[in-house]
Amino acid sequence: MKIILVLISVFLYAIFLEKLGFMLLTLLLLIFLLLFIEKKSWLYATLASIAMSAGAYLIFEIWLKSQLPKGFLEFLRF
Amino acid sequence: MDVIQNVIFGFQVVLQPINLFYCFFGVLVGTLVGVLPGLGPPAAIAMLLPSTFHTTPVSAVIMLAGIYYGAMYGGSTTSILVNIPGEAASVVTCLDGYQMARKGRAGPALGIAAFGSFIAGTFAVIALTLLGPLLATLAFRFGPQEYFSMMIVGITVLTYLSSGSMIKSLMMAAVGLILGGVGMDGISGKYRFTHGIQVLADGVGLVPAVMGLFGISEVLLNLEAKIDRDILATRIKNLFPTLRDWADSIWAIIRGTVLGFFLGIIPGGGAIIASFVSYAIEKKVSKHPEEFGKGAIQGVAGPESANNAAAGGAFIPLLTLGIPSNAVMAILLGALMIHGLQPGPLLMSNAPDVFWGTIVSMYIGNAMLLVLNLPLIPLWVKVLKVPYSLLYPLIILFCLIGAYSIGNNAGDVIVMLIFGILGYLMKKFRYDGAPMILALVLGPMLEESFRQSLLSSRGDFSTFITRPISLGLLIVAVMLLIIPIITKRKRLSTLEE
Numbered sequence: 001m002k003i004i005l006v007l008i009s010v011f012l013y014a015i016f017l018e019k020l021g022f023m024l025l026t027l028l029l030l031i032f033l034l035l036f037i038e039k040k041s042w043l044y045a046t047l048a049s050i051a052m053s054a055g056a057y058l059i060f061e062i063w064l065k066s067q068l069p070k071g072f073l074e075f076l077r078f
Numbered sequence: 079m080d081v082i083q084n085v086i087f088g089f090q091v092v093l094q095p096i097n098l099f100y101c102f103f104g105v106l107v108g109t110l111v112g113v114l115p116g117l118g119p120p121a122a123i124a125m126l127l128p129s130t131f132h133t134t135p136v137s138a139v140i141m142l143a144g145i146y147y148g149a150m151y152g153g154s155t156t157s158i159l160v161n162i163p164g165e166a167a168s169v170v171t172c173l174d175g176y177q178m179a180r181k182g183r184a185g186p187a188l189g190i191a192a193f194g195s196f197i198a199g200t201f202a203v204i205a206l207t208l209l210g211p212l213l214a215t216l217a218f219r220f221g222p223q224e225y226f227s228m229m230i231v232g233i234t235v236l237t238y239l240s241s242g243s244m245i246k247s248l249m250m251a252a253v254g255l256i257l258g259g260v261g262m263d264g265i266s267g268k269y270r271f272t273h274g275i276q277v278l279a280d281g282v283g284l285v286p287a288v289m290g291l292f293g294i295s296e297v298l299l300n301l302e303a304k305i306d307r308d309i310l311a312t313r314i315k316n317l318f319p320t321l322r323d324w325a326d327s328i329w330a331i332i333r334g335t336v337l338g339f340f341l342g343i344i345p346g347g348g349a350i351i352a353s354f355v356s357y358a359i360e361k362k363v364s365k366h367p368e369e370f371g372k373g374a375i376q377g378v379a380g381p382e383s384a385n386n387a388a389a390g391g392a393f394i395p396l397l398t399l400g401i402p403s404n405a406v407m408a409i410l411l412g413a414l415m416i417h418g419l420q421p422g423p424l425l426m427s428n429a430p431d432v433f434w435g436t437i438v439s440m441y442i443g444n445a446m447l448l449v450l451n452l453p454l455i456p457l458w459v460k461v462l463k464v465p466y467s468l469l470y471p472l473i474i475l476f477c478l479i480g481a482y483s484i485g486n487n488a489g490d491v492i493v494m495l496i497f498g499i500l501g502y503l504m505k506k507f508r509y510d511g512a513p514m515i516l517a518l519v520l521g522p523m524l525e526e527s528f529r530q531s532l533l534s535s536r537g538d539f540s541t542f543i544t545r546p547i548s549l550g551l552l553i554v555a556v557m558l559l560i561i562p563i564i565t566k567r568k569r570l571s572t573l574e575e
Contacts, residue, residue: 010474011495014495015488
């Protein structure tokens with residue numbers, strides 16, 4: 001059922017958030033949601049996810065200066 | 079007169095361009111937040127809080143306040159158009175607002191909601207201007223006993239007013255009280271019910287709980303039912319309610335305003351309860367109660383006015399006593415403290431620019447909102463037209479980030495999700511979430527006041543009754559509890575005759 005899948009994915013998101021970092025995980029989550037649950041096309045899902053992740057990053061990290069977890073990608077100086 | 083001087087001073091503060099900007103920005107974001115389901119004022123305020131750090135306290139509070147009452151305006155838009163409440167205080171508006179829209183009367187519904195909100199909001203601010211200083215002086219005489227009794231009244235009001243099964247609401251309130259007990263005990267410093275989980279050390283987070291209970295659960299519910307999200311394509315022309323509409327609604331607006339204002343002042347009251355109560359009252363006093371649920375305009379006018387008035391009223395305990403009346407106020411309290419201000423009776427004298435600036439900004443904010451809401455509705459509708467399949471991942475994302483940014487702690491996110499599941503189940507089985515949340519807020523405060531009172535009286539329980547203000551409040555509470563029983567008895571006996 002959709003709900004269970006969404007719940008599992010969101011829980012995993014929360015659990016791994018600090019380890020994998022915001023950017024990566026958000027991208028994955030959005031792709032998962034769009035691709036598997038909403039059954040959009042591969043292209044649509046990826047593009048939309050990148051756009052939304054980037055947008056979220058801009059809004060929250062750059063503009064609002066909230067500290068989103070970087071995870072092990074820290075070295076990329078996100 | 080003193081008041082006029084203070085108001086003029088407030089205007090001087092607010093009319094500085096930077097503050098005008100923050101006010102505008104706040105109400106804009108607030109409306110947007112109100113429009114988007116799943117994202118509520120607590121989340122938005124929590125998320126924007128860090129950005130206020132490098133501005134003055136005045137600007138910060140003005141903006142955050144704007145978000146709060148702005149959301150009350152925005153929430154009605156989605157309720158009416160799509161039957162999804164943008165946030166909890168707009169739930170009631172769905173009942174009749176949506177029906178009105180289905181009958182092609184979306185315009186007047188939106189219009190009356192906007193106007194009612196404006197009237198109510200302005201009234202609340204005026205009352206705030208007049209009552210604020212008065213209450214601040216009264217607040218000096220408030221000891222823990224008075225705080226305790228006031229909160230008792232708050233909880234009693236909550237039980238008295240719950241729509242639906244009172245037993246279920248009481249159960250929810252009880253759960254909320256228990257949840258409120260989790261965390262570190264303020265007086266002894268011991269951890270209770272935390273089971274060593276770090277996240278719970280400060281108690282069950284209110285903001286994650288609210289976001290989960292109302293936001294995530296809504297998303298989950300919507301996932302299940304493939305309800306078509308068609309925003310009523312009926313063209314929303316003619317936003318101005320007819321004279322007939324005005325005549326029908328004016329009393330609802332007045333009643334809603336007064337009711338909402340007083341409910342907003344009481345801790346534990348607030349916009350959500352105010353909207354529910356207003357709806358119940360409108361239904362009771364209406365000459366056509368069967369119209370309710372089918373598109374009675376009073377069902378929109380009353381609650382919408384009530385929730386805006388309550389939003390305004392909610393500022394009073396915060397600005398005068400330093401007690402937050404709901405989640406949003408609690409966050410504002412935090413914001414004030416971060417900026418180095420001490421909320422409470424001294425706020426008025428220590429930081430008059432914050433006090434009066436905020437109050438006056440609400441006049442201006444309400445005016446801005448009225449102007450914003452009506453013409454921009456097509457814009458909000460476009461926002462809603464984003465297909466839900468694209469929208470809800472965004473909502474989920476916002477909630478996730480919002481929950482995380484409270485304390486930079488993924489644990490809060492998990493709390494939110496758990497409450498999301500809980501909220502979903504509750505909605506399925508028709509349990510009301512509001513009493514739980516309110517009890518969650520009040521519980522710890524209640525307990526703290528109780529213990530402080532007893533500490534200062536050395537275990538003497540009569541201290542609650544010997545102090546006049548406290549006694550008065552307790553009598554109110556008792557009356558509220560007894561009245562339903564008496565009226566029920568009367569009804570039963572007349573039935574028998």
